[in-house]
Amino acid sequence: MKPKNCLIFGGSGQIGRYLIRKLTQNNLRVTVVTRNIHQKSYKIKTQGNAGYIEIVEANIYDETKIRSLFKEADICINLVGILFEKKGGNSFKNIHALFPSILAKLCKEYGLKQFIHLSALGINEANDSEYAKSKLEGEKNITNYFPLATILRPSVVYSVDDNFTTNFMTLLKNLPIFPLYYSGNTKFMPIHCSDLIEVIFQVISKNINSNILECVGQEIISFKEILERLSKLIDKKTIFISLPTSIASLTAKFFQILPNPLLTEDQLRLLKYDNVSSGKYKTNFDVGVPSKRTFDIEVKKYCYMWREGGQFSTEKYNSSKD
Numbered sequence: 001m002k003p004k005n006c007l008i009f010g011g012s013g014q015i016g017r018y019l020i021r022k023l024t025q026n027n028l029r030v031t032v033v034t035r036n037i038h039q040k041s042y043k044i045k046t047q048g049n050a051g052y053i054e055i056v057e058a059n060i061y062d063e064t065k066i067r068s069l070f071k072e073a074d075i076c077i078n079l080v081g082i083l084f085e086k087k088g089g090n091s092f093k094n095i096h097a098l099f100p101s102i103l104a105k106l107c108k109e110y111g112l113k114q115f116i117h118l119s120a121l122g123i124n125e126a127n128d129s130e131y132a133k134s135k136l137e138g139e140k141n142i143t144n145y146f147p148l149a150t151i152l153r154p155s156v157v158y159s160v161d162d163n164f165t166t167n168f169m170t171l172l173k174n175l176p177i178f179p180l181y182y183s184g185n186t187k188f189m190p191i192h193c194s195d196l197i198e199v200i201f202q203v204i205s206k207n208i209n210s211n212i213l214e215c216v217g218q219e220i221i222s223f224k225e226i227l228e229r230l231s232k233l234i235d236k237k238t239i240f241i242s243l244p245t246s247i248a249s250l251t252a253k254f255f256q257i258l259p260n261p262l263l264t265e266d267q268l269r270l271l272k273y274d275n276v277s278s279g280k281y282k283t284n285f286d287v288g289v290p291s292k293r294t295f296d297i298e299v300k301k302y303c304y305m306w307r308e309g310g311q312f313s314t315e316k317y318n319s320s321k322d
Helices: 014-025 037-045 063-070 092-109 130-145 165-174 193-205 223-233 245-255 265-270 295-300 314-321
Strands: 005-009 029-034 053-057 075-078 114-118 150-154 177-181 212-215 239-243
Touching (some): 014 029, 063 092, 092 114, 092 130, 114 193, 130 150, 177 245, 239 245, 245 265
Parallel strands (some): 005 075, 029 053, 114 150
């Protein structure tokens, strides 16, 4: 039987690389679209079995170019997203609302079996965030054009390749005092990248058509607890100080002018809202794909890179002798 062909947009990121490995290991063919084949192809080519990956360079808004890719595809997976807007770069609206609508229209036109779109958890409540509003608009556009689409809403996704735990451990390693926004009370249900990939794989293999599926880990952890756990894992004593909203807003104004901002005003607004399952939609647990990995155990596997002495730290050595 001819293997299914998965057309992936956003395949060079953390989630994309894990996904390509999973799909090709299970005999699914993958076509990955990238805007810069010279920069990205070496990352992508090493992720899967030879002969199962095709890399295509294209501007994601070049509908004529990407249209031809849908002729051979069975499944379209959209992982494209941005966390902040860059001056002169792509906007939330273009990336999260316009582009998904183009893909949904093409999925309908070419009769694809499935369209899987990665959105975000907690966006219904965050009505003062441009990020959240653009994500919701994208979901609405998708369901208008391709009602059978499966929209995944993950909480924070973490792994050794993330920009979440790794960034925070870098900051915690270097800062003796760390600011807490909204007293660090915002709640998350972090999901390991491998668990999220298993959800995507099961959606494909079992043909799960759950319009919106919230993807969460096993635990509810507050922002402060996450920072405390990371600090403990890298053996750093950190003083956490709650910042008043007015001062937090000023720091966000400063940070967002950096090339890769630590925090933007829009992200600060998002932090007001819990990032946990809403109870309004099914979760990965409800469709028989529970998260298996726990935050502390998984982060402990790579946190030594931020400890004094790295892999040769006393903690690492002692734990290996036990």
